Amino acid sequence: MSSSPPGDGAEASFESLVAQSIGNEPLGRLTDLLPVLGRDLSEIDWRIQEILGARYATLSESAQYATQMGGKRVRPLLMSAYYRALGASSTERIHALAAAFQLIHTASLVHDDVIDHSDTRRGRPSMPRAYGVPLSIVTGDYLFVRAFELAAEYPRSVILRCGESCADLVEGEVLQEAGRFELSVGKEHYFRVVERKTAAIVAAALASCAELMGLDAEGIEAATTFGASLGITFQIRDDMLDVFGDPDLMGKPLYADFREGNPTLVSLETYARLDGKRQAEFERMFQLRRKGARHLLRMRELAEEAGAEAVVGEQALWWAERAVRALDSLPEGPYRALLERIARTVAGRRA
Amino acid sequence: MSSSPPGDGAEASFESLVAQSIGNEPLGRLTDLLPVLGRDLSEIDWRIQEILGARYATLSESAQYATQMGGKRVRPLLMSAYYRALGASSTERIHALAAAFQLIHTASLVHDDVIDHSDTRRGRPSMPRAYGVPLSIVTGDYLFVRAFELAAEYPRSVILRCGESCADLVEGEVLQEAGRFELSVGKEHYFRVVERKTAAIVAAALASCAELMGLDAEGIEAATTFGASLGITFQIRDDMLDVFGDPDLMGKPLYADFREGNPTLVSLETYARLDGKRQAEFERMFQLRRKGARHLLRMRELAEEAGAEAVVGEQALWWAERAVRALDSLPEGPYRALLERIARTVAGRRA
Secondary structure, three states, X not given: OOOOOOOOOOOOOHHHHHHHHHOOOOXXXXXXXXXXXXXXHHHHHHHHHHHHOOOOHHHXXXXXXXXXXXXXXXXXXXXXXXXXXXXXXXXXXXXXXXXXXXXXXXXXXXXXXXXXXOOEEOOEEOHHHHHOHHHXXXXXXXXXXXXXXXXXXXXXXXXXXXHHHHHHHHHHHHHHHHOOOOHHHHHHHHHHHHHHHHHHHHHHHHHHHHHHOOOOHHHHHHHHHHHHHHHHHXXXXXXXXXXXXXXXXXXXXXXXXXXXXXXXXXXXXXXXHOOHHHHHHHHHHHHOOOOOHHHHHHHHHHHHHOOHHHHHHXXXXXXXXXXXXXXXXXXXXXXXXXXXXXXXXXXHOOO | OOOOOOOOOOOOOHHHHHXXXXXXXXXXXXXXHHHHHXXXXXXXXXXXXXXXXXXXXXXXXXXXXXXXXXXXXXXXHHHHHHHHHOOOOOOHHHHHHHHHHHHHHXXXXXXXXXXXXXXXXXXXXXXXXXXXXXXXXXXXXXXXXXXXXXXOXXXXXXXXHHHHHHHHHHHHHHHHHHOOOOHHHHHHHHHHHHHHHHHHHHHHHHXXXXXXXXXXXXXXXXXXXXXXXXXXXXXXHHHHHHHHOOHHHHOOOOOHHHHHOOOOHHHHHHHHHOOHHHHHHXXXXXXXXXXXXXXXXXXXXXXXXXXHHHHHHHHHHHHHHHHHHHOOOOXXXXXXXXXXXXXXXXXXXXX
16 A cells, blocks of 8 residues: 555646546547536635745645645546546535545655654655654644644534544554555455555545535445545555556555555555465565565565566456445436546556 | 744643653642643643544544643643633633633644654654655644634634744744754744744743633733743743753753754854864754764764853743743732743743
């Protein structure tokens, strides 16, 4: 699940994700959505800038740096598209909430980069690399705090859902930490981590949109399922890209999960599919606290031999289809169509 | 301002603070307050335990460890006493809020110990020492998140005041970081840091009590002034104890501020009062990134020669008296009397 949390690091920007989602086909009615969603995102961005103003230049600057660390608009995009798919003609009601979820996500990236000693994020120096550990810890705290200030304008149920998803995120990080360098944890552990660390925030963000549009429990549940499934798709694809991706497209080096001993689906499926001797070789290397280029390349070779890319890719598609099915209860229309495309694109994205 | 933030590390527990406040005099009517406030604090503690339940033992355990790190009941005590001084016959309305402020304070201690590489807090291994840096960062985040969930049940104005005081706290940490190893920052810088890092949270906690009791702007302002002044008193005394205190009583070694180059009031007054040659000697040692026992003891000697203890002590008393004056608008009674005593005790506390 990569050093980076919630399906990021390799997370697509708004523009590239939408561009990939629409692809080369005739755009038809989807073309009209771009300027509308683009405006939504600008207004959400504006809310983020507005709340981040600090009295001290240092903190303003570091917070700005954090929010510009890329991968920064997928959650607001999903929230805007989902809210509009539910029939809203304006997304104003959810701007502050989308800003809050984006800040929470960003805060978690910053603290994760401290924990993982990451040097790079989306082709730029990571926060701790650029600003040092103390300011990175404090900036992450600041982003969390500002997020909760933004959430304060919503009903208590929405604030609590937001809080619970943050607690999930943190629990996921702890659980991940506990499973490092252990291939025996198995897929159940993997999904427990991903559900908490990646899926919970997306699920809570979309469930809140459904609640604010006045949907009943069933509608909120559908939003939760869509968000969670999409989050899992994102993460599985992220794991794949960390081994089989193009580092130039992603702006960071490959093999972070191998290096840090994260038992991702790629490692778990590789391990499960190798014969005895090579299985032992893979495990021995996986458990090394320090791995050289030789180990990393050999691990990739073994993953290729095990056919992990195809097996894991199928699972990403399965989760994407689960996300698409959860959209069934939504009224048909261009935003629903866009969400379907996004789900399938995420499963095959290249950055 | 010590490696530890908000007047802590050397912060008195509820029992010892109240005992010191009441002293050896005939207790009179103040005796009756102890069981009442003790019950308030038990109920607030219970709210903290209740909200910290996590699905994973590791996180529950680390969060428990953090909340037991001592210095853990002064804010709830002040809130309960202030709320009752305003005429409340029950503190139930503020239990969750007091728990929230206590958790925010604890979260900031945990992250501070990571930033400062502190080994000890109140005679026990610090969080990062006991649980490692990754789990400490994540546990601090968890405590922040749970705090905001607790705050969610209050009016938006209360949540926002809580959030703003957290932002102040973070800004104070950044400002402090920027002034390290610099005696030239002066007293203005010192008070800017202390107002944000220490005073803002106490002020916000008591202002919220006033608001929840229905007081007008003037009453909220008086609570803010009392809280801020008391917070500053606390911090000045903390700075003094770090140089002139008894390490056994405090549960941590002396001279943390000298070592880390924190320009506290003790260092600033020492510097201002020494003659040219010794002033240069003090400054040279203050700026050393690594200081040996020899340096630390010589710095203390110079602080003694400069008469810093008396000068800084007078300032602590001045802030305590400012806090006491801010209580003038409260109805007379035993809780107000207790708050007055606490303010004066804080200025002279020994641990």
